[in-house]
Amino acid sequence: MASAVEPQVAPATTDVLIVGAGPVGLTLAVELRRRGVEVVVVDRRTERAPYAKAVGIQPRTVEIWDAMGVARPALDAATTMRGQLVYVNGTNVARLELTLPEEIPYGFLALPQYETERVLGEALEGLGGRITRGTELTGFEQDSSGVRATVRDGRGNHSVEARYLVGCDGAHSAVRKGLGISFDGGAFAEGYMLADVELDWTMPAGYGIRAMHQTDGATDDLLVCIPLPGRNRYRISMLVPDELTGPPPESGEIAHGLEGGRPPELHHVQAVLDRLSPQPTTASAMRWSSVFRISHRLAGRYGAGRVFLAGDAAHIHPPTGAQGMNTGIQDAYNLGWKLALAVGGSAAPSLLDSYHDERHPIGEEVVGRTVKSAREGIGAGVSDPATVIAREAQLLVGYPSSSLVSDGAGAADTLPRPGDRAPDARGLRQDGVAFPIRLHELFRHPGHTLLLWASDDRAAAAQHALAAEVGERFGRSVRSHVIVAADADLPGVSGITVRDSDGRFAAGYGTADRTGFLIRPDGYVGYRSDAITFAGLTGNLARTLR
Numbered sequence: 001m002a003s004a005v006e007p008q009v010a011p012a013t014t015d016v017l018i019v020g021a022g023p024v025g026l027t028l029a030v031e032l033r034r035r036g037v038e039v040v041v042v043d044r045r046t047e048r049a050p051y052a053k054a055v056g057i058q059p060r061t062v063e064i065w066d067a068m069g070v071a072r073p074a075l076d077a078a079t080t081m082r083g084q085l086v087y088v089n090g091t092n093v094a095r096l097e098l099t100l101p102e103e104i105p106y107g108f109l110a111l112p113q114y115e116t117e118r119v120l121g122e123a124l125e126g127l128g129g130r131i132t133r134g135t136e137l138t139g140f141e142q143d144s145s146g147v148r149a150t151v152r153d154g155r156g157n158h159s160v161e162a163r164y165l166v167g168c169d170g171a172h173s174a175v176r177k178g179l180g181i182s183f184d185g186g187a188f189a190e191g192y193m194l195a196d197v198e199l200d201w202t203m204p205a206g207y208g209i210r211a212m213h214q215t216d217g218a219t220d221d222l223l224v225c226i227p228l229p230g231r232n233r234y235r236i237s238m239l240v241p242d243e244l245t246g247p248p249p250e251s252g253e254i255a256h257g258l259e260g261g262r263p264p265e266l267h268h269v270q271a272v273l274d275r276l277s278p279q280p281t282t283a284s285a286m287r288w289s290s291v292f293r294i295s296h297r298l299a300g301r302y303g304a305g306r307v308f309l310a311g312d313a314a315h316i317h318p319p320t321g322a323q324g325m326n327t328g329i330q331d332a333y334n335l336g337w338k339l340a341l342a343v344g345g346s347a348a349p350s351l352l353d354s355y356h357d358e359r360h361p362i363g364e365e366v367v368g369r370t371v372k373s374a375r376e377g378i379g380a381g382v383s384d385p386a387t388v389i390a391r392e393a394q395l396l397v398g399y400p401s402s403s404l405v406s407d408g409a410g411a412a413d414t415l416p417r418p419g420d421r422a423p424d425a426r427g428l429r430q431d432g433v434a435f436p437i438r439l440h441e442l443f444r445h446p447g448h449t450l451l452l453w454a455s456d457d458r459a460a461a462a463q464h465a466l467a468a469e470v471g472e473r474f475g476r477s478v479r480s481h482v483i484v485a486a487d488a489d490l491p492g493v494s495g496i497t498v499r500d501s502d503g504r505f506a507a508g509y510g511t512a513d514r515t516g517f518l519i520r521p522d523g524y525v526g527y528r529s530d531a532i533t534f535a536g537l538t539g540n541l542a543r544t545l546r
Contacts, residue, residue, distance in 0.1 A: 010132045010151055010160050014040040015343045017149055017162035019175055021045070021131045023054070023113065024311030024328035025168030026120035030068055031336025033127035035446045037343050040160060041129065042151055044136040048121070051288055052112035052196045052235045055226055056081065056322020060394035060421070062106035064333050067443050067523060070123045071106070077115045079229045081108035082206035087278050088214055096378075098389060103508060105424050105440060108393065110227050112196075112235070113325070137174050140165060142306050164339055165307045168332070171295070173313035179304050185297030185367070188318070188374070191240040193264040195289040198232050199225070199273075201281035209234075211276040223276040233285075237319075238272040240264070240291050264289040294318050296371050298363055302331075302356040310335060315363035318374035321392045323366050330397065331359050337446065337521035346477070346546050350403065358399045395421060399524060404543050408529025408536045414510035418528055422519045423509070427502030428483070439505060440523075442481050442498075448541070449519040450480040452532065453511040454497075457490045463514060464495045469534050477545060478518075520544075 016032055018025045021043035032039045057078060065071040086094035098108045121131065138157065140149040147165040151158050167175025176183060203209060206227055213221035225234040244262055269283045299314045311328030335355050341347035369391075372380055379388035390396050399405060400419035407418050416423060425439040443449050450470060454460035460482060467480035483498045483505055484490065490497065500506055509517065516532030517525055518540060527540035 008130070008132045008135075009153065009155065010040050010042055010135055010158060012159065013161045014038045015162065016040070016164045016166060016339060017042070017147065017160050018166050018168055019043075019137045019173075020168035020170060020311075020313070021048075021117070021121070021133070022168060022170070022311065023116045023120060023325050024332050025166075026117060026124060026131075027064075027068075027329045028166060028168060028310065028332035028336050028339075029129055030070070030120060030123050030127065031333060032340055032343075033124060033129045034068070035337070035340035035344075037340050039129055040162070041124070041131045042135040042137065042160075043131055043133050046134040048114055048117050050114050051290070052114065052228060053194070054113045054116070054319070054322070054325035055110045055228060055235050056326070057109035057111050057116075058322065058326045058392070058394045059100060059104055059106045059108060060397065061326045061329050062109065063424075063440065063523065064329060066105070066440060068123070069444065070119055073119045073122070074111060074116070075109070077119065077229065078109040078111040079227055080206050081110050081208065081227065082204075084208040084210060085203070085278070087209070087211040087276075089212075090278070092278070096385075096389075100389065100393065100395075103424055103426065103504070104393075104395065105438060110229070112228055115229075116325075137169070137178075140175075140178055140307070144305075147306050163306065163343060166335070166339075167307070167309045167313045168311050168328070170312045171297075171316045173309065175307060176299060176309055176313050179307055179309075181304065181309070182300035183297045184300070185295060185316070187293065187295040191245050191291060191293055192237050193240045193244065193268065193289065193291050194235065194237050195264055195269045195283070196228065196233070196235050196287040197266070197269060197283040198230075198285040199234055199277075199281045199283055200232060201277065201279050203278065209278065211278060213276060221272075221276060223272055236269065236283075238269070241268060241271070244268065244291055262291075264291065294374075296367050298360075298367050302360050302363075308335060308339075308352075308355060314359075315367055317367040317370040320370050320373040321378050323370050323392070323394075326394055327363065327366050330362070330394065333522050334359055340446070341545065348542065348544050348546055351544055354402060354404050358402050358404075362397055397421065404520070405524075405526050406540045406543070408516075408527065408532060408540075410512060410515065410528065410530025414528075414530075416509065416517075416525050416528070418525050420525050422517070422523050422525050425500075425505040425508050427500075427504050429499040429501045431496045431498075436501070437498075442479075443519060443523055445479055447476055447521055448474075448478045448526070448544075450478050450537070451509075451517040451519065452480060452482045453506070453509070453515040453517075454482055454484045454488065455511070455513050456485070456488050459514045460484050460488065460490055460497065463516075464497075466516075466532065466534060466537075467495075470537065473534075473538070474541070474545070478541070 209225040310331035405418035452463035512530035518527040
């Protein structure tokens with residue numbers, strides 16, 4: 001599981017210094033390397049941690065991995081999450097099926113965090129990047145031209161000059177502390193324990209198990225089992241017994257994550273199973289275990305100047321609904337393309353400011369929702385199960401209030417709106433390709449994607465002309481695709497087109513005669529117009545590109 005890496009000295013200069021080689025830091029590093037940005041990733045761990053901490057992978061995360069080119073190895077290593085069974089005092093009180101509309105390309109997965117880090121780490125190596133392990137950030141200072149950081153490894157202290165610094169270094173972030181940014185919130189009084197074990201029961205494969213004992217409606221004992229790849233293997237969490245409870249954290253200390261001290265043994269796990277398991281079972285083959293605590297906190301800002309925060313360095317909260325790591329991955333996905341444009345000198349002046357403006361409200365919502373879910377259950381207060389599932393899948397995340405998005409001519413209420421996730425569409429046919437393709441396949445590149453709809457040959461000719469004009473002006477920063485109606489006759493139109501053979505694109509995107517959609521590099525609609533023009537499009541792009 002964990003692979004040792006020879007000690008290395010961090011390069012003295014780089015474009016971006018990333019502190020932390022967890023899933024968030026590695027996502028950011030891959031996104032930057034995909035765009036040719038020089039990156040140094042440092043991590044104080046000497047090898048990849050063997051813990052199955054964050055295991056839930058949301059459908060939106062798999063979409064992101066698809067665009068990044070890492071979906072296939074992740075799918076190969078994962079197992080499917082099909083739903084959850086809920087028991088109270090031994091009685092099955094709920095069964096949640098994790099079903100999604102057919103236009104959503106990926107489902108819910110379970111993947112141990114060490115496998116997520118392996119997949120992303122191998123992708124980084126394939127792009128010419130690497131992790132400098134056994135190396136800890138000890139301080140930094142910044143000015144208008146860059147950041148000077150000091151790191152310490154087994155050989156001593158070294159300086160790293162970077163244009164930007166990103167702290168993906170967890171709840172106790174040295175980067176956040178160095179910036180002096182607040183991290184307000186609270187902590188759960190209860191302690192918990194985690195274990196990675198095999199269970200010899202006959203519960204249905206692919207379902208999480210949540211079993212509770214309640215007295216007068218209040219939960220006083222808890223067992224949560226999440227399936228892992230392998231036969232009858234689960235990551236289980238439970239309330240920690242008194243004998244393993246450590247001293248309370250000191251005032252002002254952030255109590256979050258795995259703790260040292262005496263780890264739970266197999267008999268501690270078995271005792272909880274004997275009390276709460278829906279059917280008799282014996283735990284065996286324990287890979288690891290730990291005591292952990294839960295806090296909920298949010299950084300006051302997601303960065304200052306040339307230094308940014310992402311993942312647990314910016315927000316921590318209960319693991320209910322597997323939102324934490326996935327939210328951090330989306331932080332990195334949002335920041336990566338913006339940093340790359342800034343490094344390349346192509347970013348509009350306020351582009352990097354949009355990272356905090358877009359992601360901080362998302363972090364605030366996730367922290368509040370997961371605290372509520374931990375106390376009242378997932379979906380508390382929401383009557384529509386489909387909305388609950390889509391929200392937990394992170395498919396409803398959007399940036400409608402962002403300064404980067406705008407609407408052109410057309411119906412303002414037509415979906416998708418600027419700031420919404422760009423939905424997928426199946427059954428497209430592209431000239432020269434013998435098989436159907438999905439719309440999201442067109443997003444597998446580092447820049448913006450311009451989708452130009454044409455209902456007939458006249459509109460198609462105009463859209464091809466617009467695509468050519470955009471190509472001359474923006475080059476590889478914007479990749480254009482003309483999509484035509486299934487029955488459109490194109491006798492005089494040249495150029496590669498994509499045909500909406502099943503009508504799913506038109507239905508999902510609410511197209512008019514000559515609708516255009518500018519899709520941002522992170523898969524969100526940046527601009528739409530039902531009468532798209534070069535002037536309108538360039539007006540929006542000026543918010544992003546210099």
